[in-house]
Amino acid sequence: MYELDTSGEAATQIAGLPDEALLAFAEAAVVLELALWNGQTINDENPQGPVRQLVFGGFGLITYLILERERQVSVIEVQWAG
Numbered sequence: 001m002y003e004l005d006t007s008g009e010a011a012t013q014i015a016g017l018p019d020e021a022l023l024a025f026a027e028a029a030v031v032l033e034l035a036l037w038n039g040q041t042i043n044d045e046n047p048q049g050p051v052r053q054l055v056f057g058g059f060g061l062i063t064y065l066i067l068e069r070e071r072q073v074s075v076i077e078v079q080w081a082g
Helices: 009-015 019-034
Strands: 003-005 051-056 060-067 072-080
Touching (some): 003 019, 009 072, 019 060, 019 072
Antiparallel strands (some): 051 060, 060 072
């Protein structure tokens, strides 16, 4: 299992999510802790790259960085378009 870091700007973005997005984000957070490589790479030229994106709740997008050595997933940005 990896530690999920949602500090900094991501924390502000998460706090601003509407109620209907919070449950979907919580479910996505579990995925990030357990199956973090399931997200899509942001760089098609480097499909094994550590910066990835995961869609959540049908209207959200989490951009995150996998830090293998630290066993940490650092959330960079959370967007909600719903």
